[in-house]
Amino acid sequence: MKANYHTHTKRCKHAQGEDEEYVLSAIENGYEVLGFSDHTPWAYKEPFSSNTRMDLDMIEDYVISIRELKEKYASKIEILLGLECEYFPEYMDSLKEMIKKYDIDYIIFGNHFYKTDEYREYYGRVCSDDIYMERYLMGAIEGLKTGLYSYLCHPDVFMRARRVFDDVARDISYKICRYAKENDVLLEYNLEGMRIEDEGREAHYPCAGFWKIASEVGNKAIIGVDAHRPDSLATDHYRSIAKKRLSDLSIEVVDELPFKF
Numbered sequence: 675m676k677a678n679y680h681t682h683t684k685r686c687k688h689a690q691g692e693d694e695e696y697v698l699s700a701i702e703n704g705y706e707v708l709g710f711s712d713h714t715p716w717a718y719k720e721p722f723s724s725n726t727r728m729d730l731d732m733i734e735d736y737v738i739s740i741r742e743l744k745e746k747y748a749s750k751i752e753i754l755l756g757l758e759c760e761y762f763p764e765y766m767d768s769l770k771e772m773i774k775k776y777d778i779d780y781i782i783f784g785n786h787f788y789k790t791d792e793y794r795e796y797y798g799r800v801c802s803d804d805i806y807m808e809r810y811l812m813g814a815i816e817g818l819k820t821g822l823y824s825y826l827c828h829p830d831v832f833m834r835a836r837r838v839f840d841d842v843a844r845d846i847s848y849k850i851c852r853y854a855k856e857n858d859v860l861l862e863y864n865l866e867g868m869r870i871e872d873e874g875r876e877a878h879y880p881c882a883g884f885w886k887i888a889s890e891v892g893n894k895a896i897i898g899v900d901a902h903r904p905d906s907l908a909t910d911h912y913r914s915i916a917k918k919r920l921s922d923l924s925i926e927v928v929d930e931l932p933f934k935f
């Protein structure tokens with residue numbers, strides 16, 4: 675089954691294209707399932723507007739649009755309504771309320787920031803510092819313990835700042851992979867990281883060292899396009915490379931999303 679559960683929309687302020695263009699691109703490229711998982715808004719205690727996610731007042735528009743497309747294209751593709759969410763401890767109750775209120779199908783875990791993004795400590799920028807590597811690990815484990823997330827997105831995103839797969843990176847990779855293995859958590863092989871590298875920018879993920887450990891530990895992977903524009907779904911170039919790499923590592927690739935609520 676050809677599926678992708680990691681798709682953004684222009685509401686997050688760093689993706690392009692209309693929602694319908696993502697759907698058409700997925701249909702043309704033979705996808706059977708397309709899950710939208712735009713960066714979730716949060717009900718911040720103080721006024722704060724992030725430049726990497728939709729604001730709270732956009733959620734209704736997002737939900738309505740995806741549900742309309744789900745109906746319109748029901749005979750051609752299965753569309754799911756999801757969100758990519760961090761684990762922000764102080765805001766989890768409001769996230770759960772939002773999931774219930776809008777009948778969200780699933781959420782995936784993008785462990786991007788320490789505590790909340792109000793502090794602007796993006797792991798892809800601060801993990802050059804050992805203390806943030808430890809925080810990344812703790813945040814990942816604590817978040818996964820909630821049991822809410824269908825999978826862990828780009829588990830190796832810390833490499834964006836770390837750059838070199840050193841002993842600290844190796845240590846936290848083992849811990850993440852072992853926790854995922856023991857708790858049956860899927861790890862995402864993220865195609866957007868490959869695209870970023872190809873465009874000449876530094877991503878350093880998916881990281882060969884991390885996935886070698888995942889292979890050793892026996893993790894299962896799910897491929898995520900992490901589409902930020904419709905044409906990311908219009909090519910199998912990165913998917914083919916990812917499949918080959920994972921197969922060479924004897925890592926099982928799962929296509930079906932585990933639903934958690």
Ligand SMILES: [Zn+2]
Nearest residue numbers: 758784827828
């Ligand atoms: Zn992400």
Ligand SMILES: [Zn+2]
Nearest residue numbers: 680758784900
């Ligand atoms: Zn994403």
